[in-house]
Amino acid sequence: xxxxxxxxxxxxxxxxxxxxxxxxxxxxxxxxxxxxxxxxxxxxxxxxxxxxxxxxxxxxxxxxxxxxxxxxxxxxxxxxxxxxxxxxxxxxxxxxxxxxxxxxxxxxxxxxxxxxxxxxxxxxxxxxxxxxxxxxxxxxxxxxxxxxxxxxxxxxxxxxxxxxxxxxxxxxxxxxxxxxxxxxxxxxxxxxxxxxxxxxxxxxxxxxxxxxxxxxxxxxxxxxxxxxxxxxxxxxxxxxxxxxxxxxxxxxxxxxxxxxxxxxxxxxxxxxxxxxxxxxxxxxxxxxxxxxxxxxxxxxxxxxxxxxxxxxxxxxxxxxxxxxxxxxxxxxxxxxxxxxxxxxxxxxxxxxxxxxxxxxxxxxxxxxxxxxxxxxxxxxx
Numbered sequence: 001x002x003x004x005x006x007x008x009x010x011x012x013x014x015x016x017x018x019x020x021x022x023x024x025x026x027x028x029x030x031x032x033x034x035x036x037x038x039x040x041x042x043x044x045x046x047x048x049x050x051x052x053x054x055x056x057x058x059x060x061x062x063x064x065x066x067x068x069x070x071x072x073x074x075x076x077x078x079x080x081x082x083x084x085x086x087x088x089x090x091x092x093x094x095x096x097x098x099x100x101x102x103x104x105x106x107x108x109x110x111x112x113x114x115x116x117x118x119x120x121x122x123x124x125x126x127x128x129x130x131x132x133x134x135x136x137x138x139x140x141x142x143x144x145x146x147x148x149x150x151x152x153x154x155x156x157x158x159x160x161x162x163x164x165x166x167x168x169x170x171x172x173x174x175x176x177x178x179x180x181x182x183x184x185x186x187x188x189x190x191x192x193x194x195x196x197x198x199x200x201x202x203x204x205x206x207x208x209x210x211x212x213x214x215x216x217x218x219x220x221x222x223x224x225x226x227x228x229x230x231x232x233x234x235x236x237x238x239x240x241x242x243x244x245x246x247x248x249x250x251x252x253x254x255x256x257x258x259x260x261x262x263x264x265x266x267x268x269x270x271x272x273x274x275x276x277x278x279x280x281x282x283x284x285x286x287x288x289x290x291x292x293x294x295x296x297x298x299x300x301x302x303x304x305x306x307x308x309x310x311x312x313x314x315x316x317x318x319x320x321x322x323x324x325x326x327x328x329x330x331x332x333x334x335x336x337x338x339x340x341x342x343x344x345x346x347x348x349x350x351x352x353x354x355x356x357x358x359x360x361x362x363x364x365x366x367x368x369x370x371x372x373x374x375x376x377x378x379x380x381x
Contacts, residue, residue, distance in 0.1 A: 006067045006156045010149070021148040024155035025101070027066040028094045031158075034060060035091035038084035045081045053081055060087065067159040083165040090158055097151060104147055107140030214241045260299050264289050268299055269320055276306050278318050278335070286324045290381040297359055298322065298331045298379060301352050305333035305375040313337025313373060329379045339371035352377075 273280035315337035361379035
């Protein structure tokens with residue numbers, strides 16, 4: 001998932017390689033022009049009310065998109081006028097940063113413009129040759145990353161103030177919504193961890209004891225005379241124990257498949273296809289493994305879709321596609337059945353839709369009469 005604010009971006013190691021530094025530069029360097037417009041409209045706003053500042057406020061809201069501090073739209077209020085005052089106050093540091101950037105760029109470009117018959121002034125001294133200009137250029141290269149962080153700091157401070165001023169009534173509500181979303185995600189993660197624990201306990205405990213029971217009954221059956229009264233009872237118990245083992249293995253596999261944990265989503269989906277009573281074609285392009293929670297949710301979406309197709313659709317062919325592009329994992333299951341599926345009538349997809357939503361994803365169903373039926377889930381990674 002990409003950074004949502006400039007503060008998130010600054011904390012990442014790839015900050016200087018992203019577009020964020022230049023977003024900050026564009027925002028800070030445009031602040032003096034915004035300050036001039038704000039200064040011109042402020043007297044009218046103070047006399048005639050905040051609506052007089054609507055044109056400048058609209059432009060300022062769009063300018064704030066550079067640092068993702070506010071949305072465009074919403075009624076103009078006195079908080080917007082207060083924000084214009086902040087823009088005016090930030091004009092001076094923005095001008096200072098602009099001059100500093102020009103100086104650093106001049107230092108870096110010095111070797112390109114110096115000539116033997118021209119003396120080049122670089123702020124801290126004069127140079128006449130390329131050799132003399134190189135130390136200044138190296139100094140400029142060293143100062144540029146630091147200066148970009150300073151631009152980001154100023155833009156970040158302004159974005160924080162803008163968020164507080166332009167949305168004062170909604171800040172607490174948005175914070176609560178974020179906390180609810182994070183709580184739902186923690187619940188899903190805890191649920192998946194519990195599923196893995198139950199699967200591990202059943203696999204290492206109950207399943208192994210049933211395997212031992214099957215072996216002991218098999219040995220007892222061999223040791224008893226075929227015509228003895230106990231032979232038939234032991235043989236029946238042996239058959240029931242083997243059937244119990246098969247059912248237990250299916251149950252354990254349904255809780256959390258081992259292939260998903262060990263080999264990842266492509267292998268787990270192929271295993272599902274091999275076990276399906278309907279021919280299934282799997283196409284996977286998942287170059288990197290997403291988080292275990294997302295991987296598990298995607299797997300169970302496909303599991304439920306295949307189960308529904310086998311029980312209700314009358315399909316003869318199913319296609320499963322999974323791809324990971326632009327930090328979004330997409331899984332899609334399409335069958336050629338009769339269609340008419342509905343998430344509100346016991347299809348089992350309603351709970352999966354809630355689980356997708358808890359992870360910030362979406363689940364959609366397309367099932368016209370006479371088919372085809374397509375179940376599609378998308379998860380941000």
